[in-house]
Amino acid sequence: MIKRPKICIPIVATNYDDFIEEINLIIGMKPDLIEWRVDQFLSLLEVSNLTVEDIKLELVKPLMYVSSILEHEKIELILTLRGKHEGGSAELDDTVRMMLIFWAMTQCKIQYIDLELELYDHGDATEKDEVLSLLFKQIVNEARTQNIKLILSNHDFTKTPSFQDMVAIIKRAQSLRADLVKLAYMPSTSEDVLSLLAASQYGATVLNQRMIALSMGEIGRISRIIGGEFGSEITFARGTYPSAPGQMSIESMLHSWDSVLMDEI
Numbered sequence: 001m002i003k004r005p006k007i008c009i010p011i012v013a014t015n016y017d018d019f020i021e022e023i024n025l026i027i028g029m030k031p032d033l034i035e036w037r038v039d040q041f042l043s044l045l046e047v048s049n050l051t052v053e054d055i056k057l058e059l060v061k062p063l064m065y066v067s068s069i070l071e072h073e074k075i076e077l078i079l080t081l082r083g084k085h086e087g088g089s090a091e092l093d094d095t096v097r098m099m100l101i102f103w104a105m106t107q108c109k110i111q112y113i114d115l116e117l118e119l120y121d122h123g124d125a126t127e128k129d130e131v132l133s134l135l136f137k138q139i140v141n142e143a144r145t146q147n148i149k150l151i152l153s154n155h156d157f158t159k160t161p162s163f164q165d166m167v168a169i170i171k172r173a174q175s176l177r178a179d180l181v182k183l184a185y186m187p188s189t190s191e192d193v194l195s196l197l198a199a200s201q202y203g204a205t206v207l208n209q210r211m212i213a214l215s216m217g218e219i220g221r222i223s224r225i226i227g228g229e230f231g232s233e234i235t236f237a238r239g240t241y242p243s244a245p246g247q248m249s250i251e252s253m254l255h256s257w258d259s260v261l262m263d264e265i
């Protein structure tokens with residue numbers, strides 16, 4: 001029987017009214033998880049002119065709303081405040097971003113936090129890097145204390161790394177105590193999709209690492225349906241708007257699984 005991963009739908013609203021409308025629509029779609037893309041929510045604000053406290057004020061209402069309504073609906077929440085260099089939408093400094101993530105974790109019930117692995121692994125040891133590494137460790141510790149699952153992620157919207165590079169990324173994230181490692185890449189060829197799935201399976205079976213693996217765009221779409229067979233535990237479907245190229249509606253996803261299962265062997 002084909003293994004179905006959990007389905008996550010992202011909220012990509014850019015203001016509070018749209019946010020409320022979107023979340024209620026998405027709840028009606030009955031996903032297993034909802035990802036709040038906080039970077040999208042902040043994307044129309046001049047965040048570089050705001051203090052961290054100002055940004056917290058913008059976030060507090062939607063944060064309380066999303067966490068309480070999802071707890072009531074028994075849908076899990078992934079909080080993502082992604083950096084620009086990995087496809088995020090807000091012009092936020094990495095340090096501010098990490099401070100906001102940490103703060104959000106202390107405000108309400110969140111089940112998963114998504115952090116780019118790159119936030120920890122970013123080359124030269126400058127003073128700023130040290131601050132970032134410290135904040136990274138604080139977030140990891142807070143996640144442990146509160147039993148929030150830590151997703152360490154890596155994205156590339158232009159290409160797919162080699163199989164060896166993907167395995168190295170999984171091992172690195174594993175050494176930083178990731179609960180789940182997420183790989184999301186754009187393929188140029190179908191071989192890239194195969195490599196991504198192979199890396200996911202290697203992570204899940206050989207490295208014993210919980211995985212999420214997505215190949216984006218049109219060629220990659222198949223990975224969103226069959227990823228479960230290759231160890232990927234969560235797939236992303238489109239809600240009101242997609243948060244990445246290639247996302248399908250939840251109905252198409254369920255339909256594709258049903259049609260494979262219903263056809264007798």
Ligand SMILES: O=C1C[C@@](O)(C(=O)O)C[C@@H](O)[C@@H]1O
Binds near residue numbers: 037215247
């Ligand atoms: O990392 C991912 C996966 C994703 O990029 C996708 O390809 O569906 C969508 C993002 O919202 C999420 O954070």
